[in-house]
Amino acid sequence: xxxxxxxxxxxxxxxxxxxxxxxxxxxxxxxxxxxxxxxxxxxxxxxxxxxxxxxxxxxxxxxxxxxxxxxxxxxxxxxxxxxxxxxxxxxxxxxxxxxxxxxxxxxxxxxxxxxxxxxxxxxxxxxxxxxxxxxxxxxxxxxxxxxxxxxxxxxxxxxxxxxxxxxxxxxxxxxxxxxxxxxxxxxxxxxxxxxxx
Numbered sequence: 001x002x003x004x005x006x007x008x009x010x011x012x013x014x015x016x017x018x019x020x021x022x023x024x025x026x027x028x029x030x031x032x033x034x035x036x037x038x039x040x041x042x043x044x045x046x047x048x049x050x051x052x053x054x055x056x057x058x059x060x061x062x063x064x065x066x067x068x069x070x071x072x073x074x075x076x077x078x079x080x081x082x083x084x085x086x087x088x089x090x091x092x093x094x095x096x097x098x099x100x101x102x103x104x105x106x107x108x109x110x111x112x113x114x115x116x117x118x119x120x121x122x123x124x125x126x127x128x129x130x131x132x133x134x135x136x137x138x139x140x141x142x143x144x145x146x147x148x149x150x151x152x153x154x155x156x157x158x159x160x161x162x163x164x165x166x167x168x169x170x171x172x173x174x175x176x177x178x179x180x181x182x183x184x185x186x187x188x189x190x191x192x193x194x195x196x197x
Contacts, residue, residue, distance in 0.1 A: 002062055006050050010041040077107045109149045113142040 004023060007015040011033060013023040028036075039046045052058070084103040085096060116124035124141040 002059070003053060005053050006046070009039045009049060010046060011036075011038040012041075073111065076111075077103070080107050105149050105153075106145075106147075109147075110145045113145070116141045116143055 001020045001024075004015065004017070004020055007013070008023050013025075013028070015021060039049065081100065081103045084099045084106070085091065091099065118124060125138045126141045127136055128139050129136050
């Protein structure tokens with residue numbers, strides 16, 4: 001598809017190719033073809049374009065970008081997840097699962113927020129300083145987050161508490177994160193060797 005640009009730009013829309021042999025756009029009318037500014041085949045401009053488009057290094061890089069997808073939304077979710085599940089705090093499995101579900105619900109309920117608009121209908125922006133570029137930049141300002149899903153969760157929690165069908169989950173809190181029980185202090189003292197002795 002990328003290399004087809006060298007054909008399209010000279011008004012050739014059917015060309016040899018194993019995978020992609022025809023432009024994806026609808027057939028152009030004679031009037032549309034007349035109004036567009038095409039390059040002349042094998043002209044200096046067309047040759048210069050072919051050198052860029054058919055550059056082997058660029059073609060190799062484009063092959064790597066074939067499966068590219070923007071990860072900004074995922075990064076926003078991971079940032080939100082650390083608010084519900086701080087990395088410096090330990091949670092057992094049930095706590096971690098519940099907190100992750102809350103983070104997912106929060107993210108999904110607010111991921112499609114629209115950019116704020118003024119009373120005149122103009123889009124709103126905010127000024128922010130970025131550490132990477134060490135510059136002030138303009139970023140879109142979005143509508144305020146909504147927490148409508150929390151009311152439903154609270155109602156469900158109250159109903160569940162009132163009905164005997166679900167048994168409560170015990171909250172297990174460990175004193176530390178060690179996977180084994182600590183040996184007695186006198187054993188550790190007997191094994192201890194000081195660097196200064």
